[in-house]
Amino acid sequence: DIQMTQSPSSLSASVGDRVTITCRASQSIDYYLNWYQQKPGKAPKLLIYDASSLHGGVPSRFSGSGSGTDFTLTITSLQPEDFATYYCHQSYTNPRTFGPGTKVDIK
Amino acid sequence: QVQLQESGPGLVKPSGTLSLTCTVSGGSISSSNWWTWVRQSPGKGLEWIGEIYHSGSTNYNPSLKSRLTISVDKSKNHFSLRLNSVTAADTAVYYCAKTARFLDFYMDVWGEGTTVTVSS
Numbered sequence: 443d444i445q446m447t448q449s450p451s452s453l454s455a456s457v458g459d460r461v462t463i464t465c466r467a468s469q470s471i472d473y474y475l476n477w478y479q480q481k482p483g484k485a486p487k488l489l490i491y492d493a494s495s496l497h498g499g500v501p502s503r504f505s506g507s508g509s510g511t512d513f514t515l516t517i518t519s520l521q522p523e524d525f526a527t528y529y530c531h532q533s534y535t536n537p538r539t540f541g542p543g544t545k546v547d548i549k
Numbered sequence: 550q551v552q553l554q555e556s557g558p559g560l561v562k563p564s565g566t567l568s569l570t571c572t573v574s575g576g577s578i579s580s581s582n583w584w585t586w587v588r589q590s591p592g593k594g595l596e597w598i599g600e601i602y603h604s605g606s607t608n609y610n611p612s613l614k615s616r617l618t619i620s621v622d623k624s625k626n627h628f629s630l631r632l633n634s635v636t637a638a639d640t641a642v643y644y645c646a647k648t649a650r651f652l653d654f655y656m657d658v659w660g661e662g663t664t665v666t667v668s669s
Contacts, residue, residue: 474653485644485662491655533654537610540595
C-alpha cells in the first residue's frame with residue numbers, strides 16, 4: 443500500500459493567516475492526489491483534485507500544488523469556516539489511501 | 550445534483566454481517582462513475598473500503614477483501630456493502646460516495662454517513 447503522511451498533524455492559526463499543509467506519498471503518485479475538508483460530525487468535502495484543480499464551488503483561497511511524492515494545500519487567508527481537519531488522498535493505486543489528517547484550529 | 554443516502558442497521562453483533570445500502574438520487578447509478586464506500590472509526594482517520602462500477606466491476610481494500618462484498622442494483626439505483634465476521638474494530642461511521650474521474654479519481658459527492666456499532 444502507498445503510505446500517506448501529513449505535516450503538521452495539527453496547527454493553530456488566526457483568521458487571515460496563510461496556512462500550508464504538506465502531504466507526502468511513500469512512492470510517486472504523479473498528480474493522483476486529492477484534498478478533503480472535514481468538519482466534526484460531517485462528511486468530508488472535496489476541495490482539490492488532480493493535485494491542483496479546484497473543485498466547483500470551493501473558494502479560490504484554497505489551492506493545491508505538487509506532483510510525484512510531495513504535495514501542498516495552501517489557504518491564503520484563513521476564514522472562520524475553514525477551521526476543520528484536512529485529509530490528502532491518493533488515487534494512484536488501490537487501496538486508495540488517506541493521510542492521517544491535519545487539524546486546523548483557532549489560535 | 551446527485552445525492553447519496555446511506556441506510557442500514559446501526560447495531561450489529563460480533564461475528565455477524567454488516568449490511569448497508571446507498572441510494573442514489575438526482576442521477577443514474579449507470580453513469581460513468583464509480584461508487585465507493587469509506588469508513589471512519591471513532592476519533593480516527595478515513596479508510597477506503599472499496600468501490601463498484603455499474604457493470605459490476607469492483608475494487609476492494611485488500612485488508613477487508615476476504616470479508617467484503619460490494620454490489621449494485623441498477624433497477625433500484627442503489628449499491629450495497631456487506632461485511633462478514635465483524636468485530637469491534639469494524640465500529641465506524643460508514644460513508645458512501647460518488648467517485649468521478651478527470652485525470653485521477655476523486656470523491657466529489659458524499660452521503661451524510663451512518664454510524665454502525667458492533668456490540669453484543
